[in-house]
Amino acid sequence: MIxxxxxxxGYTEAYFRNAYSKYFDSFDHAIAPFISSGRGDTIKPTRIRDLLHENNHKMPVDPQIIGKYAPEFIPLARHLYDYGYKTLNINMGCPIVSIAQKMRGSGLIAYPEVIEMLLEKLFSEVQNEISIKIRLGFYEKDEIKSLMPLLNKFPLKELIVHPRLGSHMYQGTPDLDAFEWCVKKSKAPVVYSGDIFSVEAMEVLRAHFPKQEKWMIGRGVIYDLFLPWEIKHGPMKKTDKQELFPLFHQALLEEVMNYRSRSRNQLNKMKEYWGYFSRQFENYQEIHFKLTRTETLDEFVELSGKLMKTEPWRNRPIIDRPMSE
Ligand SMILES: Cc1cc2nc3c(=O)[nH]c(=O)nc-3n(C[C@H](O)[C@H](O)[C@H](O)COP(=O)(O)O)c2cc1C
Known part of the structure; x- marks a missing residue:
């Protein structure tokens, strides 16, 4: 299993990937959050900050670009290739309406002619291997059905499928029949993405798709840091989790502090994570509330340290607050 x-x-940038891979060996690979394509041939280091080698210590990562026009992709793609990133992922999944309306992310899926121009140019003008992360469509799942023959004309490295519609955001459940269709019809190897929130959910999916080798986990690891490890290695003792969590937390804090210069931003980022981390604890609402009231990073560090030592843990984190883009 890969x-x-x-x-x-906002969550799986280099600061998280580094802290995570320091304590957990569970992920084989990552796709970085998207960078927007754009005009201009010069690429400022700030634009690819999340991908700079000095910010990426361990977890192998592929960059992702969102956009629609090849001339806006090419300078960035070439720059990333020369810098050492041999694979480029294209975002055809983002459901945010303001983005999709501009024919980007999942809003691009319904326009095979635009995708064809983009892929033709990329395959002829850049050396990067190309993979795509895609939903089923924006309004209709037939969008991917119409697109697949075109995608199959190109030697894509991989097709990562989150089997939902953009217009559904994160509602409902992933459409497993549609995913199965993609596996059957895609020439490129397919990766599954969507709603792997527990070991049991993973088992159900694996029983459904016994030949499927590659799986992607997103929100599940923020809800439950130990989930990928447990999927790969089996149950982890609660006492081990209680020991590991403060170590990981400290590493994350240091990474966030290195990455973000203003202490207000560092504090806000850590508070955001705690909206999910708190769910490991019995008194999660109270814990989250108290942490959101802290006004300085010092206050936050002191309180979170105390809470991690004293608050009782649940057997399973509560997953009741949908995280969305
Ligand atoms: C807050 C948030 C940010 C996301 N950012 C991206 C992104 O930058 N690029 C992308 O392809 N997908 C993005 N996604 C979609 C996820 O990669 C993933 O496909 C989706 O959440 C379903 O998988 P999951 O249920 O395992 O999270 C984002 C999702 C969320 C909730």
């Missing part, structure tokens, strides 16, 4: 860390803008 496990990919999903791109989650």
């Amino acid at each position: 496990l990919y860390l999903a791109p989650l803008q």
Whole structure:
């Protein structure tokens, strides 16, 4: 089994990938949160900051670009290739309406002619291997059905499928029949993405798709840091989790502090994570509330340290607050 860390803008940037891979060996690979394509041939280091080698210590990662026009992809693709990133992932999944309306992310799927121009140019003008991360469509799942013959004309490295519609955002459940269709019809190897929130959910999916080798986990690892490890290695003792969590937390804090210069931003980022981390604890609402009231990073560090030592843990984290883009 090969496990990919999903791109989650705001959560799975280099600071998380580094801290995570320091304590857990569970992910084989990651796709970085998207960078926007754009005009201009010069690529400033700030634009690819998440991908700079000095910010990426361990977990192998592929960059992702969102956009629609080849001339806006090519300078960035070439720059990333020369810098050492041999594979480029294209985002055809983002459901955010303001993005999709501009024919980007999942809003691009309904336009095979635009995708054809993009892929033709990329395959002829850049050396990067190309993979795509895609939903079923924006409004209709037939969108991917119409697109597949075109995708099959190109030697794509991989097709990562989150089997939902963009217009559904994160509602309902992934459409497993549609995913099965993609596996049957795609010439490129297919990776599954969507709603792997527990070991049991993973088992159900594996029973459904016994030949499927590559799986991607996104929100599941933020809800439950230990999930990918447990999927790969079996149950982890609660006492081991209680020991590991403060170590990981410290590493994450240090990474966030290195990455973000203003202490207000560092504090806000850690608070955001705790919206999910708190769910490992019995008194999760109270814990989250108390942490959101801290006003300085010092106050936050002191309180989170105390809570991690004293608060009782649940057997399973509560997963009741949908995380969305
Ligand atoms: C907050 C958030 C940010 C996301 N950012 C990206 C992104 O930058 N690129 C992308 O392809 N998908 C992005 N996604 C989609 C995820 O990669 C993933 O496909 C989706 O969440 C379903 O998988 P999951 O249920 O394992 O999270 C994002 C999702 C969320 C919730």
